[in-house]
Amino acid sequence: MSDSTTKSGAELLIDALKINGIQNIYGLVGIPVTDLARLAQIEGMNYYGFRREDAAVNAAAAAGFITGKPGIALTVSAPGFLNGLPSLAQATKNCFPLIMISGSSDRNIIDLDQGDYEGLDQYNIAKPFCKAAFRVNRAEDMGTAVARAIRTAVSGRPGGVYLDLPAEAIESMMIDDKKGNNVYEIVDPAPSVIPSDESISRAINIIKNSQKPLVIVGKGAASARAEKEVKELIDTLNVPYLPMSMAKGLIPDDDSHSAAAARSYSLKNADTIILLGARLNWLLSHGKAPVFNESAQVIQIDIDAYEFDSNRRIDAPILGDMKSSLRKLIDAVHEQEVTVESQWLDDVQNVVLSNKEKMRTRLEAGKTSEPLNFFGALLPLQEYMNEHPDTYLVSEGANTLDMGRNIIDMKLPRHRLDCGTWGVMGIGLGYAIAAAVETGKRVIALEGDSAFGFDAMEMETICRYHLPVTVVVLNNGGIYNGTDKVVDNQPSPTNLDPRAHYEYLSSAFGGDSYVASTYSEVKDALVKAMDSNNPSIINATLNPSAGTESGHIDNLNAKIDLKKA
Numbered sequence: 268m269s270d271s272t273t274k275s276g277a278e279l280l281i282d283a284l285k286i287n288g289i290q291n292i293y294g295l296v297g298i299p300v301t302d303l304a305r306l307a308q309i310e311g312m313n314y315y316g317f318r319r320e321d322a323a324v325n326a327a328a329a330a331g332f333i334t335g336k337p338g339i340a341l342t343v344s345a346p347g348f349l350n351g352l353p354s355l356a357q358a359t360k361n362c363f364p365l366i367m368i369s370g371s372s373d374r375n376i377i378d379l380d381q382g383d384y385e386g387l388d389q390y391n392i393a394k395p396f397c398k399a400a401f402r403v404n405r406a407e408d409m410g411t412a413v414a415r416a417i418r419t420a421v422s423g424r425p426g427g428v429y430l431d432l433p434a435e436a437i438e439s440m441m442i443d444d445k446k447g448n449n450v451y452e453i454v455d456p457a458p459s460v461i462p463s464d465e466s467i468s469r470a471i472n473i474i475k476n477s478q479k480p481l482v483i484v485g486k487g488a489a490s491a492r493a494e495k496e497v498k499e500l501i502d503t504l505n506v507p508y509l510p511m512s513m514a515k516g517l518i519p520d521d522d523s524h525s526a527a528a529a530r531s532y533s534l535k536n537a538d539t540i541i542l543l544g545a546r547l548n549w550l551l552s553h554g555k556a557p558v559f560n561e562s563a564q565v566i567q568i569d570i571d572a573y574e575f576d577s578n579r580r581i582d583a584p585i586l587g588d589m590k591s592s593l594r595k596l597i598d599a600v601h602e603q604e605v606t607v608e609s610q611w612l613d614d615v616q617n618v619v620l621s622n623k624e625k626m627r628t629r630l631e632a633g634k635t636s637e638p639l640n641f642f643g644a645l646l647p648l649q650e651y652m653n654e655h656p657d658t659y660l661v662s663e664g665a666n667t668l669d670m671g672r673n674i675i676d677m678k679l680p681r682h683r684l685d686c687g688t689w690g691v692m693g694i695g696l697g698y699a700i701a702a703a704v705e706t707g708k709r710v711i712a713l714e715g716d717s718a719f720g721f722d723a724m725e726m727e728t729i730c731r732y733h734l735p736v737t738v739v740v741l742n743n744g745g746i747y748n749g750t751d752k753v754v755d756n757q758p759s760p761t762n763l764d765p766r767a768h769y770e771y772l773s774s775a776f777g778g779d780s781y782v783a784s785t786y787s788e789v790k791d792a793l794v795k796a797m798d799s800n801n802p803s804i805i806n807a808t809l810n811p812s813a814g815t816e817s818g819h820i821d822n823l824n825a826k827i828d829l830k831k832a
């Protein structure tokens with residue numbers, strides 16, 4: 268232990284996190300980081316212990332998205348580090364600010380490959396999967412390492428940072444002469460990036476000549492906390508917008524400018540696309556025909572110039588942070604009195620109304636559908652979220668994800684988290700835990716039965732901390748559905764057991780359990796579960812034939828003629 272004039276690397280790490288306003292650590296301990304986690308608690312931080320590192324790192328990533336400060340994850344060396352690595356990569360892909368800290372073996376043993384306990388060259392392995400990796404070899408560098416990690420995670424395009432802590436650095440001591448320990452609060456961790464006047468003028472000229480502009484709002488605008496500016500731009504121009512899934516709620520989904528229910532129509536017919544913090548990746552069909560109009564002009568605001576021209580020509584790139592860029596663009600719209608014909612919004616609204624009417628009919632039929640289908644199971648969630656918009660919603664699965672996204676309206680920013688840019692299963696419970704911990708609000712984790720299986724053991728974590736999380740499992744007995752049959756002597760690759768009692772996983776750890784097989788039962792269970800504030804699982808048993816291959820993205824499957832085989 269240190270005396271009053273010396274400090275260990277561990278103490279300096281905790282001091283540096285605390286002085287920068289970081290309160291929570293999500294992790295899984297063992298050699299060499301157990302005492303580090305204990306010390307964090309003694310020093311007044313909150314430590315949340317998980318059952319697998321990927322869930323802990325996912326939780327930290329979600330904490331980063333929700334709070335705008337980097338979430339902190341802690342793992343042990345080699346296997347713990349490797350379990351956490353996919354989530355570090357995902358956070359980086361999703362542009363979520365995160366610092367994954369892993370204990371590691373000492374450099375001299377690793378470099379000579381002398382067979383240390385859980386020895387692995389983690390620092391070099393992590394590099395391709397994150398924005399930056401740093402290794403701290405001396406206690407006196409701890410403050411600098413934390414400063415660099417925080418600044419890298421949150422500035423520019425946010426992302427994951429890896430911090431490698433050899434055991435020696437954790438326990439090594441330095442004289443704490445206050446002035447020299449390098450632990451300090453970072454000044455302006457994510458500085459504003461103001462776009463150039465030329466880039467704004469270019470965009471304004473395009474909007475002036477446009478009859479049918481469509482704004483696409485992505486999770487970059489949500490990360491930037493630019494909801495006020497996004498709404499102001501859309502209201503001022505009076506144009507439709509399409510929210511990407513984690514941008515839902517930035518403007519309430521029931522806003523009359525929303526084109527979410529006229530997705531194909533608005534993308535195909537827009538003559539100008541204004542991209543706000545959304546990449547033209549697979550989720551937006553790479554900006555290409557037939558989904559997009561090839562001759563549409565594209566304006567793109569992004570903090571990372573790397574994104575411009577990634578998939579198609581960007582006619583007006585605006586490099587800047589979202590809030591500053593939108594402020595300048597909106598001011599220019601006002602100054603130059605730019606207006607857009609309202610006919611375009613009317614046309615989009617007509618398609619929205621017609622599609623919503625079709626959806627309403629399906630939902631109404633779902634109320635009485637037995638066995639239960641997705642519409643009947645999701646309608647109670649729509650109704651609940653309409654009444655309690657401050658509830659956080661985490662979602663994953665294929666049909667569960669796609670239908671839930673279309674059916675459940677969001678009204679508040681950053682309240683929806685889902686499987687993101689990679690479409691990854693296994694984020695659900697980690698994200699739900701972080702949402703509950705960071706906000707103190709109630710959380711629904713809406714899970715396909717396959718998706719739930721990836722991190723179901725975190726139900727114990729939820730129960731141990733008594734978090735107000737209700738997991739709703741839409742159990743159709745399979746990946747996509749439960750009726751696939753390929754050969755007689757084996758379950759199909761997509762089969763799961765439709766009789767599985769997922770709800771037992773809650774009662775096993777002291778939480779509440781519900782089974783529901785009709786609309787009314789799901790509705791009753793959800794109200795009871797949410798009112799109780801207890802951890803709970805609702806096992807909603809659906810018709811095993813409900814659900815289609817890959818949900819809405821079957822077009823991405825590699826198809827083989829199975830009959831020929």
Ligand code: OXT
Nearest residue numbers: 528530531664665666667690692715716717718746747819
């Ligand atoms: O305009 P048109 O006519 O086109 O209509 C559109 C909208 O206008 C309209 N709409 C509405 N109408 C009326 N009212 C309302 N409110 C409304 N809103 C919209 O509806 C249509 C469709 O709209 P949408 O959805 O916006 O448009 P579209 O074209 O679908 O959008 C395209 C996308 C790409 C933007 C969208 O689909 C999207 O965001 N998709 C995300 C897809 C995704 O990420 N999927 C997850 C991965 S799938 C697969 O990979 C899975 N795996 C493999 C695996 C993974 N992923 N990870 C790991 C670690 N290992 C393995 C597995 C194992 S999924 C999976 C498990 C699946 O089984 P589960 O049991 O968990 O789940 P179930 O499927 O439920 O059984």
Ligand code: ADP
Nearest residue numbers: 424485486487491511544545546569570588589
């Ligand atoms: P979605 O999946 O919702 O379409 P993406 O994750 O593909 O969104 O895109 C998010 C984009 O937002 C990234 O290109 C990222 O660089 C950008 N971004 C992130 N934060 C900011 C910010 N503060 N200002 C501007 N752009 C941002």
Ligand code: MG
Nearest residue numbers: 715716745747
């Ligand atoms: Mg399923």
